Amino acid sequence: MLNRITYFYLYKPYKTLVMNKYQTAKQEAYTLVVKESKSNPDSIKLIPKFAKGIKQLDAIIQEIDVIRVQQEKDLTGIAVDKRYSLNNLTDYMVDIAGALHAYAHDNGNNTLMGKVNYKPSVVEKMSQAEIIAAAGIVYEEAGKIPVADLAEVGVSADELKEFAGLNNFFKNIKSAPREAIIDRSGSTEKLRDLFKEAGKLVKDSLDRLAIQFKRKDPDFYLKYRAARNIIYSKPQKEKGTETGTNNKPV
Numbered sequence: 001m002l003n004r005i006t007y008f009y010l011y012k013p014y015k016t017l018v019m020n021k022y023q024t025a026k027q028e029a030y031t032l033v034v035k036e037s038k039s040n041p042d043s044i045k046l047i048p049k050f051a052k053g054i055k056q057l058d059a060i061i062q063e064i065d066v067i068r069v070q071q072e073k074d075l076t077g078i079a080v081d082k083r084y085s086l087n088n089l090t091d092y093m094v095d096i097a098g099a100l101h102a103y104a105h106d107n108g109n110n111t112l113m114g115k116v117n118y119k120p121s122v123v124e125k126m127s128q129a130e131i132i133a134a135a136g137i138v139y140e141e142a143g144k145i146p147v148a149d150l151a152e153v154g155v156s157a158d159e160l161k162e163f164a165g166l167n168n169f170f171k172n173i174k175s176a177p178r179e180a181i182i183d184r185s186g187s188t189e190k191l192r193d194l195f196k197e198a199g200k201l202v203k204d205s206l207d208r209l210a211i212q213f214k215r216k217d218p219d220f221y222l223k224y225r226a227a228r229n230i231i232y233s234k235p236q237k238e239k240g241t242e243t244g245t246n247n248k249p250v
Helices: 004-011 021-038 048-071 086-106 110-115 128-142 147-152 157-171 176-183 187-210 218-228
Strands: none
Touching (some): 021 187, 021 218, 048 187, 086 128, 086 147, 110 128, 128 157, 147 157, 187 218
16 A cells, blocks of 8 residues: 555656755846846946856756756656655755754764765755765754754754655655656756856856956946845854855855
8 A cells, every 4th residue: 555655756746846945046146147247238248258158157047947847847647746856855954954063063063063064065966866865864863852952953843744754755765767757867967067067157257257347337246246146045054164055256
């Protein structure tokens, strides 16, 4: 007999969320950078290389959109419940890992800090199997901490219960067809590569060229900075670590 979680996974009609919230926030920021640049054609003409970089970024964003739309289509009539998507597991894992990291820091527990040091920038490079394994570690460590202490760092009993359900669900997935549905046949890896390409273009080229706008076009420079600042930051700041992404504007 199918248990409740397996039933949801196999039969409940619901489209899968493809990108996690960190990727979604990055896409929104990059899209706004392109939008502001296109709205100020006279400004970006001042630096031809910057204008070309904006065209490259726009092309990457469009490719991300194509993959995202394709992945959100139901596969042969079988869809994954939003609640039991891999990205939902990833989001819970990163948030709870950050909370445990802060708790470990406050208690001088370096061993625990090492076990749950899963920042978004690290998780984005992990494979599906690595994410599932890491989530199991984070859940196991969370279970060793008193409920009241977890609440202090922002993790409620209900959230831990949801995380438990996700962990049990993915831990029991063993058949290749089901994993193929979750992983989307390499598209997840393609998205990761595109975000990496976009991040490198923005950080190593556009940000560096944009410095010139401080002098050449201060108003556009402020708009560029504002667009770049719309990047997801974790609500629970990890003490002694960076918050959010490393994609900080110049």
